[in-house]
Amino acid sequence: MADHATHVEGLAHHFVSMEQQKEAGMIGMWIFLLTEIMFFGGLFLAYTIYRTTYPEGFLYGSHLLNVPLGGTNTVVLIVSSLTMAMAVYYSQLGERKKLVFFLFVTLVLGLVFLVIKYFEYKSKIDDHLFPALSLYNPASTGAHGVPLELQQPVRVFLWIYFLMTGLHAVHMIVGAGILITLIVMAQRGKFTRVYNSPVEISGLYWHFVDIVWIFLFPLLYLTGFHYSPGGGH
Amino acid sequence: MADHSHEHPANPIKYYIGVFLLLMVFTALTVFVAKFDLEHYWGPLNIIVALTIAVIKATAVVLIFMHVRWSSRLTQVIVVAGVFWLFILLAFTMSDYWSRGGWPTKLGQ
Numbered sequence: 001m002a003d004h005a006t007h008v009e010g011l012a013h014h015f016v017s018m019e020q021q022k023e024a025g026m027i028g029m030w031i032f033l034l035t036e037i038m039f040f041g042g043l044f045l046a047y048t049i050y051r052t053t054y055p056e057g058f059l060y061g062s063h064l065l066n067v068p069l070g071g072t073n074t075v076v077l078i079v080s081s082l083t084m085a086m087a088v089y090y091s092q093l094g095e096r097k098k099l100v101f102f103l104f105v106t107l108v109l110g111l112v113f114l115v116i117k118y119f120e121y122k123s124k125i126d127d128h129l130f131p132a133l134s135l136y137n138p139a140s141t142g143a144h145g146v147p148l149e150l151q152q153p154v155r156v157f158l159w160i161y162f163l164m165t166g167l168h169a170v171h172m173i174v175g176a177g178i179l180i181t182l183i184v185m186a187q188r189g190k191f192t193r194v195y196n197s198p199v200e201i202s203g204l205y206w207h208f209v210d211i212v213w214i215f216l217f218p219l220l221y222l223t224g225f226h227y228s229p230g231g232g233h
Numbered sequence: 234m235a236d237h238s239h240e241h242p243a244n245p246i247k248y249y250i251g252v253f254l255l256l257m258v259f260t261a262l263t264v265f266v267a268k269f270d271l272e273h274y275w276g277p278l279n280i281i282v283a284l285t286i287a288v289i290k291a292t293a294v295v296l297i298f299m300h301v302r303w304s305s306r307l308t309q310v311i312v313v314a315g316v317f318w319l320f321i322l323l324a325f326t327m328s329d330y331w332s333r334g335g336w337p338t339k340l341g342q
Contacts, residue, residue: 023305023307030315033315034314034318041323044323045322049326049327052327052330067264075257078253078256081253081298085245085297086246086249200300208299211291214290215287215291217263218284218286218287222264223279223283225267226269226279
């Protein structure tokens with residue numbers, strides 16, 4: 001191809017131009033995110049069905065969750081989305097130092113989220129609220145006084161809570177791995193003004209995981225925020 | 234609209250800060266509103282308010298942080314198709330439950 005005598009760094013031979021390569025990458029990533037929407041969508045559907053079936057159990061179960069910790073994690077993720085957007089911006093300007101800085105801050109915020117999540121899970125398990133183990137343990141009913149008739153519905157809520165936040169946390173762990181890879185690549189000077197698609201594509205993934213949390217936070221944590229058990233609600 | 238109108242702005246940082254502030258304010262708002270028992274006035278009011286706020290937040294992230302506002306038409310169509318497909322999943326399943334006039338047998342009751 002005489003037209004392409006000048007080889008562009010990072011351009012695969014089967015694409016006509018950098019622009020076309022980038023567009024193909026973006027669309028490929030969006031198709032993947034669509035499959036992710038359906039992946040999480042099944043759980044959101046389960047949530048809708050069981051919440052409609054057990055409204056009282058969901059209020060009670062939601063009330064057991066820690067809103068300050070969940071809210072803190074929401075803020076952590078929002079800030080991390082901003083820093084990720086900044087990283088994408090600086091990758092397109094070819095400013096390596098700022099790119100690495102913002103990728104690193106995003107990674108740290110992602111890890112902060114996971115640490116907070118760990119302590120939340122731990123306190124739930126300690127309180128006998130992990131649904132696979134011992135919700136029926138007399139000790140748990142003593143500590144939390146889940147009324148007998150609500151134990152099964154609360155158990156359903158807790159299953160959905162652990163499944164949805166667990167699947168989300170797995171995505172966060174994958175995201176952290178992606179960020180570490182990007183930081184190493186950026187430090188080796190792989191990204192330039194012309195070639196930076198991996199950063200932008202990873203950004204799409206990170207923002208998607210943030211959006212999932214934007215829905216999980218009100219649906220799981222805030223649903224029972226106004227609820228007072230035994231308050232005749 | 235010609236493809237060139239989708240060019241990124243030269244300096245998108247002010248958009249990013251704007252979305253960031255919107256996300257923070259709406260997070261505070263959704264926590265604040267959740268404190269009140271709006272179900273006292275109308276059954277689904279709490280969840281409607283919460284989901285409306287969540288949809289606004291998600292839309293802002295998709296349009297600005299994920300650059301869909303400046304993306305090609307093809308990308309925009311793909312995004313809308315994804316949301317629409319999720320709507321089909323939820324709406325058709327729920328309409329099936331409702332039209333059968335009943336819910337799954339309640340556990341342990």
